[in-house]
Each structure stands twice: as C-alpha cells, then as structure tokens.
Amino acid sequence: MLRYMTLVGASAAAVAPFLSGGAGRPDDLDWPVAGLAAGLVAVAVLGFARSKGARITAVVGALVALGVTVRLLLRDFEAGLTGSRLPVLAMGAVAVTIGVGVAGSWRVRPVGVVAAVLALAAAVLAPGAAQAVIVDSQPRGAQLVEAPVVVERPTGGQWSWQPPADVVGVVAAGHGVAVATADGSVVALTGDDGRVDWRYTRRGARIGTVSASMDRKAVVVTFRSPFDTRAQLLVALDADTGVVRFEKVVRSVQVDTEGVMPGTRTLALRDGDSVVGYDLVTGDERWRWSPPDGCESAYARTVRGRSTVFVRVECEDLLTLSALDEVTGLERWKHQVGLTRPDGDRLDFHLHGTTDGSVVSVRIVTARALPGAVTDGLFDAETGTLLARPDRKWVFREGVGPRVLLEEQVGAGPTAIQSIELPGGRTTPLDVAACPSRTADATTPTTYVRACGDNGREVSVVVQGLDGSPPTTTPVRLDGSGSLPDFELVPAPGAIVLTRTSYGGTPAPVVGLTGR
DSSP states (O other): OOHHHHHHHHHHHHGGGOOOOOTOOOOOSSSSHHHHHHHHHHHHHHHHHSSSHHHHHHHHHHHHHHHHHHHHHHHHHTOOOOOHHHHHHHHHHHHHHHHHHHHHOOOOOOHHHHHHHHHHHHHHHHHHHHHHHEEEEOOOOOSSSSOOBOOSSSSEEEEEESSSSSEEEEEETTTEEEEEEETEEEEEETTTTTOEEEEETTTTTTEEEEEETTTTTTTEEEOSSOOOOSEEEEEETTTTTOOOOEEEEHHHHHHHHTOOOOOOOEEEEETTTEEEEEEEETOOOOEOOOOOTTTTTOOOOOOOSSEEEEEEEOOOOOOHHHHHHHTTEEEEEEEEBBBBBOOSSSOOEEEEEOOTSSSSEEEEEEEOOOOOOOOEEEEETTOOOEEEEOTTTTTTOTTTSSSSSEEEETEEEEEEEEEOTTTOOEEEEOOOOOSSSSSEEEEEESEEEEOOOOSSSSEEEEEEEOOOOHHHHHHHEEEOOOOEEEEEEEBBBBBEEEEEESSSSSOOEEEEEEEE
C-alpha cells in the first residue's frame, strides 16, 4: 500500500541531481549525488518485484543509499552552504526506504495516498527546512531616522562590543558598522552606542569577504566552504534592516580578496575576460561587457567610482583604462596610452581608488609606452579629468579613505606625510612624529586618523586635521589575544570604530569612539 510513496521517493531522487547544489557542491554534474539517485531509482524498481530476495536486496540497498545521503547532507550542514540538491535527495531516500520496506499492492488506499502526499510535501519543503537549520537571520524593521554622519573627530564618548568569535572584517554601513566574525556571522552595530541592530549567520560557513556599497545602503558578504573552495555564496543584505536582498553562487576566482566592491546600484564581477553588472537589489544581470575583437582585458585590481566600473583593455598597440557606467555598462570615459609593438617587455598595470569612489589612480610601468603618454596620475572617477601627476619621490596612498595622502618612505615607515587637495594639487604637511609606530590609518573628508603604539592591550588613536592643525590623542583599551593579528580602523556613521583581528585566543572587543 506504500508503493506510491516509493514512486514519489524515486521521482524526488531522479530530480535531485538537476537542482542547485549550493556553494558547497558547485558542479552541474555532481557524480556522488547522480550515483545515489540512480541507485535509489534502481532500488525502487527492485522493490516492486515479487521475489522475497529481491525485496530484501532493495531494502538493504535503500538503507545504504540513505546512510550515504545523510552523511553527505550532514557534511553540507557543517559547511553551512547546502543547496536544494541533497535535502531533496535525502527525502527521496527516506521515502524509498520506507516504501520498499513496507511492501504492498497497487490498490489505492487512504494510508497509501496520505503517505505519498507526505513524501511529496517533505521533498518540496526540504530545501527550506535545511536553510532554517543553517541560517539564523535576525533582521529589524526599517529605521525612519537618517543615519548619523561619519565621525571625523572623537569627543570623549566610547562604547565597546565583545564579539563571540574572532573578527574577520569591519565596514562602515547603514547606521554604523557591519562586523563579520569567524563563526559565520555578520552583525550590524549602531555607531552612536554600539547596540546590535541586526544579525545574519550561516552556521558552519567561513566568511571570505565583507564589503559595503558606495552609498553604505547594502552589505555584500561571501561565504565559503571549508571542504570545497571552488565556489562561494555571495549574499547581499540591506544595511538598514539586515534583510537578504539576494543570494548568488559564484566561482571563487570572481570574489577572491579585493574582488568584491559594490557600487551604488550594481555589483560588477569579472567572468573571464568579461565583466558582468548585477543589480544590487535583485541580483539580476543588468549588463555584460567584453573587450573589442583583437584585444584582451587582463585582471586588474577591483576599483569602483561612485557610478563607474573600471576595466583594463590591452590591444597590440594601445592600452586603455575604460570607465563604464554602472547602470548601463556603456563606456563613459577612457584614458589611453599608446604602445610600441610587443617585444617581450613586461607591462604592469596598477589601479587604485579612494574609498568614496571620487578618485582613481593609474600607474603603468612599461618600456613600451610612447613618448608623452600619461602613465602615472590621479583622475576624477566620474569624468576622467586628470587631477594630479605625482612627484616620483612621493608614494600615493589612495585607499585609506576619501582623501589622498602622499608619503615619502624609507624602509618600513614613512618619513614624511602630506595631504593633497584635488583638484589643484596643493599639499599640507602632516605630523609624522605624532605617531611613530603606526598600526593602521584612515582619512575622512577633513581629518587623518591613525591607530598608534598597539601593544596588545592598549592603542592610541591620533587625529589630525588635513589642514595641518595640531593632532589630538585618545587612548583606547583593546584587550585580546591570538596569533596573526591585524587591525581595523573604520570612520563610520556615529563613531570611529576600531578592533584587532586575529586567529585563536580571546577576540578583541570592537570599540567605537563617538563624536562629530
């Protein structure tokens, strides 16, 4: 009387290999799952035989297939990245095992109908149930108040939040910061008081990168499996509420370190020589750009303007930096450098940008550049206007914030630091001696912020105006232990936030310095 349940289970098993395996099982043809599905279908057919020996063999085969499927599913749960494939296969295996174990006739009876319906419902609901086990999402309602302004100078107030696991990244987003931790969680803290706003967790998953959109309204996180590193799950969250906007399985090569940098309305990812723009709200593909025939677009560091996406185009006699409109994918402006014919000389292309997307820095190192070509300069990221060209003794530091710094470096540390106004190029010296042991630094529109003298327990935050005004120092207690420490210093809405990232030991607290 449970033969119809067996049919439902076999059908679920047959469908399972064609469903998404998630980031944990990225192959379109998943041989272990395909083999188990084929085995379950064969077992189901064998279970319909009249021979007692055949039915016993079917029961044993079904139990073996069920055991292997459950083992694979638990491994996926441990990685926190299961898709629909294994949960549906597991429900199919359960249905087949029960069906062949309780053999009956083909006569339609209420018990058989109910069992078949339950098996079908279980297979349909299994992916959602699996996500409920893995994902802990605690969003909040939309906030009606505007986000506070980015703090540029602390005024004495401090708050502290103790993370449950090692911090792996901090970005300014929403009404404060989004903190990623090693237990697979992203926690939003309000900048004004350090209160937890929302939380999103994928149990067992490892966080690869965390980044915020240019307008700080979205947080993009990549999760990777500890067992299979070929693909990652990209999750876009609303920075205000923590609600998931979309999820997308992407190849790891597309989102490796510094490979995810959302714009304002789109997220651009490389796909071989091409660049694809995805809508930041829905995740749908908006446009796809490819280099012209006869040219190639080699990898370049991911840099975004406020509304532009930068790509490198190399042809036989021409190197182009092309700025694409982030909404349409069409070229807005370009900077070109003529080249002599290839002769084996190396060509290095360095691309950097300010964190607010206002300025992009280009540095091309090659002996093939034609005389008079601009191979080193700062450009307006929206219009392509050349803003400044560097003196060779200075090093441009664009990625520390919205303002560009110039440094003269000898050995490991700077011997001179200047802020530069763009356009115009007027420079102002900053006080190097105020922070003889710099751990991390950042700029805001009007200040230069440094974390100095980190001894594992305390650190000093030195703030100096970019107009050269005298620096001020704020001591911060920052306990914690662990190996391979790094430092996060993030001017954010409501507070300047700092913490120490490490591996093992006691996680350092996340501290916010409130102010104006």
